[in-house]
Amino acid sequence: MRVGFVGLGQMGSRMAANLVKAAHEVTVYNRTAGKMQPLLKQGAYSAARVADACRGEAVITMLADDSAVESMAFGNEGVIASLGKGCLHISMSTISVALSEKLAAAHKEAGLHFVAAPVFGRPEAAAAGELFIAAAGDQGALDACMPLFDALGQKTFTFGDNPSAANLVKLSGNFLIASAIEALGEAMALVGKAGIDRGRYLDFLTSTLFGAPIYKIYGALIAGQKYEPAGFAAPLGYKDIRLALEAADKFRVPMPLASLLKDRLLRVLARDGEKLDWSAIAQLAAKDAGLRD
Ligand SMILES: NC(=O)c1ccc[n+]([C@@H]2O[C@H](COP(=O)([O-])OP(=O)(O)OC[C@H]3O[C@@H](n4cnc5c(N)ncnc54)[C@H](OP(=O)(O)O)[C@@H]3O)[C@@H](O)[C@H]2O)c1
DSSP: OEEEEEOOSHHHHHHHHHHHHTTOEEEEEOSSGGGGHHHHHHTOEEOSSGGGGOSSSEEEEOOSSHHHHHHHHSSTTSHHHHSOTTOEEEEOSOOOHHHHHHHHHHHHHTTOEEEEOOEESOHHHHHTTOEEEEEBSOHHHHHHHHHHHHHHEEEEEEOOSOTHHHHHHHHHHHHHHHHHHHHHHHHHHHHHHTTOOHHHHHHHHHHTTOOSHHHHHHHHHHHTTOOOSOSSBHHHHHHHHHHHHHHHHHTTOOOHHHHHHHHHHHHHHHHHTTOSBGGGHHHHHHHHTTOOO
16 A cells, blocks of 8 residues: 555554555655665655655554654644545544544544554564454445554454544553552562562562463563663553543543553653653562562
8 A cells, every 4th residue: 555654653664564564655744854765775764744655545643642743644734635525544542532623523524444453462472463452433435444453463353433432442441551560570579578579479460370472571571671762652651641540531441550650650760750661660560569679
């Protein structure tokens, strides 16, 4: 397919590379132009403006947050003004339910298709083409996305024709991951303070009742206290818990655990700045227990 790719951060750079590898004709755009260089060497074309990445059948956006997506989607030279009639915008960022609804309405009014397709998986999974994709949008548009999703992920799950459903699924999933990180952090602090080897403890957990990827991936980061460089930065994690709570507010669903996690992430940001991985909330449990390492 002829496809544009907007947003070459930790995730987008790896995802765009997989589309090139799968022989799609990819035109990339990134706010910081220097990040386009490696992709150009791999065979992508460059766009000087976001509008120039919107000349094909579809454009994918993989941007940090709501304000980044809004700034790229709306306006005279944005995605909505630049895509050809009947073409497709696939938003793969983790954004709010409210913005997804606004985007769906604006695309419909402009005669465009809009699919929300946020992903599970860190940059390593993106590089390996092993993301899990939660997608929603009208069926014809979802069908058109499949060759792209096949190059980006190992499996795509669809959630109906209302795009914001996929965003809610993603936000609720990140709430679950953050809950597992907090629980692992507290458990590791407990066994660690008692002098039990954390690596051996993790091996026991993940070889028995806790064999899920989340426990394996985050358990290894916590046992090794490896919070830098961030694969998924704490500000993005904070954003996702905030957005889950925003959706909970809209649907009138109390989520006391999400409120606690928001506070934990805010504490990481306040103490350590923006650089750490979001799994650094586990460090708080260790520090609260008086552990130094
Ligand atoms: N990292 C993960 O493990 C992971 C996993 C699943 C989902 N996600 C989600 O995927 C999305 C991207 O994450 P990431 O880790 O790739 O983030 P990232 O490395 O911080 O990259 C963010 C991208 O957004 C662009 N951007 C930010 N603000 C912008 C603005 N105002 N205008 C234009 N472009 C802007 C950045 O451009 P510059 O290069 O110019 O800064 C960059 O291309 C996020 O929604 C995140 O929640 C991440």
